[in-house]
Amino acid sequence: MSGPSTYVPKSAIGRWFESRLPIMGLVHSSFVAYPTPKNLNYFWTFGGILSLMLGVQIITGIVLVMHYTPHVDYAFNSVESIMRDVNWGWLLRYTHANGASMFFIAVYIHMLRGLYYGSYKAPREVLWILGVIIYLLMMATGFMGYVLPWGQMSFWGATVITNLFSAIPLVGDSITTWLWGGYSVDNPTLNRFFSLHYLLPFMIAGVVVLHVWALHVVGQNNPTGVEAKNIERDTVPFTPYATTKDAFAMSLFMMFFAWFVFYVPNFLGHPDNYTPANPMVTPAHIVPEWYYLPFYAILRAVPSKLGGVIAMFSAIIVLVFLPWLDTSRVRSANYRPAYKVFFWLFVIACIGLGYLGSQPPEGGYTIAARIFAVYYFAFFLIIMPVLGLFEKTKPLPASVADDVLAKSAAHAKV
Amino acid sequence: MLKKLTLVSLLAGGLAVSAAQAQEHGHDVKTPTRQSWSFAGPFGTFDTAQLQRGFQVFREVCSNCHSMNRLAFRNLAEEGGPEFSEAQVKALAAEYKVTDGPNDEGKMFERPARPSDHWPATYPNPEAARAALGAAPPDMSLLAKARSYSRGFPMFLLDAVIQYQEHGVDYIYSLMNGYSKSDDPNWNDYFPGNHIGMAKPLSDGQVEYTDGSPKTVQQYARDVAAFLMWAAEPHLEQRKKTGLRVMLFLILLSSLLYFTKKKVWANVAH
Numbered sequence: 001m002s003g004p005s006t007y008v009p010k011s012a013i014g015r016w017f018e019s020r021l022p023i024m025g026l027v028h029s030s031f032v033a034y035p036t037p038k039n040l041n042y043f044w045t046f047g048g049i050l051s052l053m054l055g056v057q058i059i060t061g062i063v064l065v066m067h068y069t070p071h072v073d074y075a076f077n078s079v080e081s082i083m084r085d086v087n088w089g090w091l092l093r094y095t096h097a098n099g100a101s102m103f104f105i106a107v108y109i110h111m112l113r114g115l116y117y118g119s120y121k122a123p124r125e126v127l128w129i130l131g132v133i134i135y136l137l138m139m140a141t142g143f144m145g146y147v148l149p150w151g152q153m154s155f156w157g158a159t160v161i162t163n164l165f166s167a168i169p170l171v172g173d174s175i176t177t178w179l180w181g182g183y184s185v186d187n188p189t190l191n192r193f194f195s196l197h198y199l200l201p202f203m204i205a206g207v208v209v210l211h212v213w214a215l216h217v218v219g220q221n222n223p224t225g226v227e228a229k230n231i232e233r234d235t236v237p238f239t240p241y242a243t244t245k246d247a248f249a250m251s252l253f254m255m256f257f258a259w260f261v262f263y264v265p266n267f268l269g270h271p272d273n274y275t276p277a278n279p280m281v282t283p284a285h286i287v288p289e290w291y292y293l294p295f296y297a298i299l300r301a302v303p304s305k306l307g308g309v310i311a312m313f314s315a316i317i318v319l320v321f322l323p324w325l326d327t328s329r330v331r332s333a334n335y336r337p338a339y340k341v342f343f344w345l346f347v348i349a350c351i352g353l354g355y356l357g358s359q360p361p362e363g364g365y366t367i368a369a370r371i372f373a374v375y376y377f378a379f380f381l382i383i384m385p386v387l388g389l390f391e392k393t394k395p396l397p398a399s400v401a402d403d404v405l406a407k408s409a410a411h412a413k414v
Numbered sequence: 415m416l417k418k419l420t421l422v423s424l425l426a427g428g429l430a431v432s433a434a435q436a437q438e439h440g441h442d443v444k445t446p447t448r449q450s451w452s453f454a455g456p457f458g459t460f461d462t463a464q465l466q467r468g469f470q471v472f473r474e475v476c477s478n479c480h481s482m483n484r485l486a487f488r489n490l491a492e493e494g495g496p497e498f499s500e501a502q503v504k505a506l507a508a509e510y511k512v513t514d515g516p517n518d519e520g521k522m523f524e525r526p527a528r529p530s531d532h533w534p535a536t537y538p539n540p541e542a543a544r545a546a547l548g549a550a551p552p553d554m555s556l557l558a559k560a561r562s563y564s565r566g567f568p569m570f571l572l573d574a575v576i577q578y579q580e581h582g583v584d585y586i587y588s589l590m591n592g593y594s595k596s597d598d599p600n601w602n603d604y605f606p607g608n609h610i611g612m613a614k615p616l617s618d619g620q621v622e623y624t625d626g627s628p629k630t631v632q633q634y635a636r637d638v639a640a641f642l643m644w645a646a647e648p649h650l651e652q653r654k655k656t657g658l659r660v661m662l663f664l665i666l667l668s669s670l671l672y673f674t675k676k677k678v679w680a681n682v683a684h
Contacts, residue, residue: 090652091653254664255668262654274556274646275560355567
């Protein structure tokens with residue numbers, strides 16, 4: 001739904017350049033003239049927030065690398081010297097470490113927004129799948145980044161997660177040895193994780209470009225789920241409308257971020273990671289970073305190791321098939337009363353799994369994790385396909401403009 | 415329907431969790447209690463006199479066994495720390511010997527420490543400490559951040575809101591006061607499993623304070639815990655001060671952006 005590019009450079013030099021490389025026209029049509037539905041709410045600002053977070057992570061990361069040493073004997077010390085001796089090093093590191101968590105908070109809100117308003121449905125399947133790829137790359141990047149300080153949780157987290165691959169029949173052990181670059185998590189593992197941790201964010205940036213490109217072809221979904229058709233009536237230009245709104249939301253998100261960086265910088269970390277890695281001492285409970293906990297809970301809810309690994313990876317892969325698992329003709333949960341209930345139950349299941357992933361896998365915790373894990377998969381594999389066939393949906397507004405007018409009329413009456 | 419289903423699922427999950435929690439308890443390990451610290455909260459700053467006393471306790475008691483590898487003498491004179499004078503730190507460093515070299519003849523040699531040197535450990539390596547003491551005491555540089563205790567649900571979530579970050583300090587303080595059995599110097603109320611390798615390290619009157627502060631285990635514990643927090647996070651004051659400026663800036667920026675956005679959207683129904 002690209003709008004007509006009305007861009008004509010003002011200066012002669014600009015016109016000369018534009019006729020040779022129309023990059024300003026591209027920027028203009030993507031971020032100035034691009035039509036956005038009038039009725040977007042603040043959940044639609046998280047795309048911009050995520051781009052900002054990617055930028056923050058890459059910039060702080062590049063500077064951190066100038067002071068970091070990827071070697072088992074020096075990694076922990078170099079991180080501590082960043083905290084103590086590098087000017088503003090504590091700010092760089094706390095921003096980067098908490099930035100990863102902020103990135104995931106934003107991406108989870110962004111994904112749940114898509115799930116609630118049916119943003120994955122045709123014609124946005126490719127857009128959605130590109131998003132799932134970005135999420136997978138983020139998981140890999142976050143995991144490898146957590147290993148780099150070479151604290152106790154870094155080391156043991158890496159050991160547990162890489163060991164999962166040994167559950168693959170026949171070739172599992174060979175794959176694990178190959179991943180480690182040896183017979184245990186050691187210096188070669190740290191080196192390759194460092195290399196990949198530096199590479200993957202740029203791959204994410206590449207897929208983000210595709211994601212934004214795909215978005216600008218199909219246009220944004222909106223809270224009604226009704227396609228914006230009439231550019232004049234249904235949409236406003238990206239600049240200044242979306243830019244000012246996004247900027248305001250970003251500033252609020254930065255305040256939330258700053259709260260963690262400056263006041264509770266270790267809240268989202270694990271105290272054990274302030275103890276240098278020691279292959280001879282296993283921590284009492286090995287827990288991954290909070291953003292993996294729901295999947296970690298699913299892994300441990302299954303009694304067999306291979307089964308657990310399959311369940312854990314399936315929990316993410318199932319997202320790829322979402323556009324075809326959902327059979328409903330209506331996108332937005334605002335018009336799907338039954339789906340809305342199942343959606344919020346799904347959110348509860350994810351939060352529940354997250355909490356259980358941080359607890360020891362025993363007794364009541366395991367039972368609860370199994371209940372939630374079953375619901376997690378049932379939501380995608382049973383509820384989504386079946387519900388769409390039987391659900392009685394509410395009447396949709398004729399267009400975005402009609403919805404906006406009805407709302408402002410109701411607002412005026414009050 | 416939503417409410418009912420939510421309730422049922424929460425109940426099912428909640429029952430299972432509380433059953434699991436009940437299994438976990440049932441031994442004698444106590445939970446540390448939250449203390450009030452000068453460095454807590456958004457405007458927190460270290461109490462210089464307290465850090466100096468804490469350093470005295472560390473130097474006279476803890477450092478006999480524990481190392482503090484990440485502490486340099488110069489840190490003791492830096493802003494936001496114990497803030498000894500440069501001359502004091504120079505004199506203090508000179509009391510210690512460090513190994514340097516190799517010299518022109520290829521030999522290692524001993525010399526008095528300089529402010530740029532790090533705190534010399536009593537034992538050259540953890541193995542030597544283990545051989546002498548039976549177990550290697552942990553390095554103290556990061557102890558205040560490397561220790562914690564569980565606050566349980568929902569307090570662990572609220573801690574982010576109330577800015578409670580002093581779990582490690584409270585644990586250390588409690589541990590020092592947790593030697594409750596006079597017939598068992600290795601019994602500790604707060605140590606996991608109750609048996610701690612370190613026998614009761616502090617007793618009343620052990621360290622001679624010169625500023626009139628009470629010479630009690632409680633006071634020693636409080637001071638040394640504060641000192642360990644500074645050692646683990648020497649830029650804590652700078653962090654909180656910067657945070658305040660960043661927050662004020664972001665509040666101003668957000669307000670301006672809010673009104674800009676409002677003005678831009680004023681003529682569009684949305």
